[in-house]
Amino acid sequence: MVFTKENRILDHHQILQKIKRMAFEIYEQNFEEKQLVLAGIHENGYFLAQALAQELREISPLEVQLVGVSLHKTEPLTHDIQIEPALPALTHTPVVLVDDVLNTGRTLAYTLREFLEKDCKKLEIATLINRHHPLYPIAATYTGYSLSTTLREHIRVVLTENEWNAYLL
Template sequence: MLNKSSQILDREAIRSKIKRIAFQVLENNYKQEKLYIVGIKGGGAIFGQEIIKELHQISDLKPVFIELSIDKSTPETSEIILSSQIEDSENAVIIIVDDVLNSGKTIFYALRPFISIKVKKIETAFLVNRAHRSFPISANYTGIELATTIQERINFTRSDEGFGVYLE
């Protein structure tokens, strides 16, 4: 019987990707006073919190975490809920984080709360970039780029043993 799920990244590989992304974020934002990591609820929130933990270990940056809730199945009509608001937005750098970048649809609509405020810059970070874009979204920080078919799914999981990325 064939295994329908193949592990792409194990705990150590994910840790390595998070560390590398944290160093890239630091390199590009070391002078920023207001840095917000906005994690899409679910895998994006977990990934974002792990980036913040790593930033605390390697720098004096004090990023603020905000969880963004959006219905990924219907993001165009979904209510967007932020766990807290952006303060002093004019000087803020916002990094929107999700586990997998596929079509770009979720991130495209997740930008709505930030379109009406003045910010210094908005960046994106993804653990996995699948490059099946239908929307004008690009990744500033990427853990891994995968060439997959549209039918295949990528799942980021967290358990007591750690993290895993699986191709199904």
Template sequence: MTANIFTLYDEDTIAKRVASLAGEITKADPDRLLVVAVLKGSFIFAADLVRAMHRVGLEPEMEFIHLSSYGAGTESQDIRILRDVESDVNGRDIILVDDILESGRTLAFAKDRLINRGAKSVQIAALLDKPERRKAAISADYVGFTCPDKFVVGYGMDMGHAWRQLPFIGYVVPPKAEATDGKTGE
């Protein structure tokens, strides 16, 4: 896949913000905390966040929900459950962790699902927030960064399954098509 990727948030900036988020969550003093990571994009953020929580004295349990709304494209489509939370959520405080809160449709779906299953509370921790793209009436309780309206990759986020492994968050700028004047170069 050919594209130019420019750094938006570097590794050190991300690490400091994740540690800060863990501190904010600790101050809320959740009871029987269950962290539910929305796969696939949040897996790196969720792992770093629960490790940071451990360092500040929280011992959350960890679960996963795998929802698909993008497929291989860049625009949100219908939400499908590929893997559901297996733990009993009844009476639990839950932090729903996702990589990006954009349209809000996926997180609203997941939050409603957990509340309907008896969760005591469901809060959202989003690494990135794009409020100008919101289509659902939802906001994050914990936000890493407010993100400009750019397509982002890295730190678990992808574009067509590429660039999840990048240790930073970057934005994608597609290469410009070469201008041609009809000549073949001969």
């Protein structure tokens, strides 16, 4: 895959702007809460959840707990879903599930059960880029960038120490 300036749709600065705006939206919808769980789907969703947690801690009094969610994305039914650190019951706690790209909703749909079994107060979804190709009844509550694409196009989000960019391929 070739990543070029021409096919970049979000650069580092723009991604940071999206994260900041999403953090404000999350706080606005949860300002009456004392605590909040951000659950990032590994790898990129977890990096985004870390950045959102940092922003939320700066702009709000919310106690933000960050957890990572690991699952086998191509065969989710044959492998266990891991949440680290393990969560207790979430009866009075809202959860925001975070992923980098919302395409069909499949990955997010398979993770919902883990949080529903913990009886969370509410479950919301935050995604950096929403492609609008739902095959599952999943809708993002918070979206950084909404982009209608064809099924042949792909979005690649690169979040490393040296690069934060999103590309349309």
